[in-house]
Amino acid sequence: MKEKYLQKLLTQKNNPLWEKIENKDNINIIIWDNNFSELFSDDYTTEFRLNSLNINSFNHELCHVYINQVFGGIFPTLKLRMPYELNNYITRNCLQHISNCIEHKLFFDLYLEIGGESEQFVSDFYLRKGNNFHLFHRSVSPNNIDGYLGNLFSILGDCNTNMDYSKEINGFRKLSPSIFEASKTLLCEIIDIGICDQLEDFGVNEEGVFINKTQSNSCEDFWNVVFDEMNL
Numbered sequence: 001m002k003e004k005y006l007q008k009l010l011t012q013k014n015n016p017l018w019e020k021i022e023n024k025d026n027i028n029i030i031i032w033d034n035n036f037s038e039l040f041s042d043d044y045t046t047e048f049r050l051n052s053l054n055i056n057s058f059n060h061e062l063c064h065v066y067i068n069q070v071f072g073g074i075f076p077t078l079k080l081r082m083p084y085e086l087n088n089y090i091t092r093n094c095l096q097h098i099s100n101c102i103e104h105k106l107f108f109d110l111y112l113e114i115g116g117e118s119e120q121f122v123s124d125f126y127l128r129k130g131n132n133f134h135l136f137h138r139s140v141s142p143n144n145i146d147g148y149l150g151n152l153f154s155i156l157g158d159c160n161t162n163m164d165y166s167k168e169i170n171g172f173r174k175l176s177p178s179i180f181e182a183s184k185t186l187l188c189e190i191i192d193i194g195i196c197d198q199l200e201d202f203g204v205n206e207e208g209v210f211i212n213k214t215q216s217n218s219c220e221d222f223w224n225v226v227f228d229e230m231n232l
């Protein structure tokens with residue numbers, strides 16, 4: 001099935017990137033009933049879960065795979081550097097979402113380069129992000145930090161440049177100037193590192209998780225600010 005799907009999904013533009021992916025034998029492609037696509041991976045396999053044989057969805061997930069390969073992904077380092085005291089307040093889902101948003105900003109240009117269409121980048125491309133969190137809260141506390149970060153990164157990571165988020169940005173900044181700035185800095189610093197082969201900067205921790213040493217300082221600085229603001 002995989003080879004059959006690939007025949008339809010690979011194009012002249014995205015094939016060079018596909019060729020750069022290592023261990024292609026461990027990659028599987030399935031078409032599922034959900035209305036969104038995602039990338040699933042564990043220690044052994046990587047699975048493209050596509051909602052249709054859509055080249056844009058494939059290209060999007062291909063970029064995630066590529067970033068994971070050359071960059072170690074954002075999630076492992078972000079999770080590893082989070083102070084354990086925040087475990088009760090910031091969910092794994094939220095960390096995955098933040099990582100996702102940062103990765104999207106990182107590879108949007110690459111996605112376009114391999115033939116992806118901007119309006120097909122994500123299924124909610126035209127949806128306004130942030131859920132108006134800033135209108136419903138007066139301050140940021142351990143009880144709502146998960147929502148604050150999740151919604152803020154949705155805005156910071158939105159690749160639709162036609163969206164004007166100035167009102168939301170002001171609202172989020174007012175709620176917590178320091179966490180707002182730390183979030184922006186984290187995003188900018190990782191984007192500045194860019195996508196390049198940095199294998200010498202990789203480390204493996206006791207759990208066998210790949211961490212990106214270049215990212216580590218940025219993640220640590222970010223968490224220090226969040227932790228200080230929480231007064232735990």
Ligand SMILES: [Zn+2]
Pocket residue numbers: 060064100104
């Ligand atoms: Zn994605």
